[in-house]
Amino acid sequence: MPDRRSDEQLVLATLAGEREAFGELVARHRDSIFAFANRRLRDFEAASDATQEAFIKAYVSLSTLREPARFEPWLLRIVERAAVSAARAPRREIPAGAVPPEDVLSAEPTPQELAERAELVQQVCSGLSSLSEATRRAMILHHVEGYSQAEVAARLGLTRAAVKTRLSRARSRLRRRRVTWRRRPKS
DSSP states (O other): OOOOSOHHHHHHHHHTTOHHHHHHHHHHHHHHHHHHHHHHHOOHHHHHHHHHHHHHHHHHHGGGOSOGGGHHHHHHHHHHHHHHHHHHSOOOOOOTTOOOHHHHHTSOOOHHHHHHHHHHHHHHHHHHHTSOHHHHHHHIIIIISOOOHHHHHHHHTOOHHHHHHHHHHHHHHHHHTTOOOOOOOOO
16 A cells, blocks of 8 residues: 655655655656656666666755655756766667667556566665665765766775775675666766
């Protein structure tokens, strides 16, 4: 049964440590956020990535939201920035004989695809919340923001070896939780 609390109440509950509250925010807004990203990018995979990135950034930055009642507009600004970054990224080459992306993108995602995406976002958010603050920051800087290990080390005031160790341990922990990370190229 869906949670009947307002976005503001769910944001406050998340900040108080209730993980399920953010899962409800994801479930409530994932379709509109994905649709927004897909309209901007016209690329299903890029829109999926931008949606996932937006929810991760929202979760990590939730404490900076000044007006919890304005969660949705705040989230839309985050996904818009993610979409702009994705649009700037170099396009992948399509192998000869592959289905043109226009043919694939013309169809709306199936309910099963939407459910799989929502499950992935929830797994990533849950996985991130299981990490320490310092390790979570290193993961976000490296895997979401696209900084190199040396750049992450400089930003966090650590050695490159310490960052490498934190990232390796975090990826292992997330793998055990069945969350897979891909490094995003820096834009």
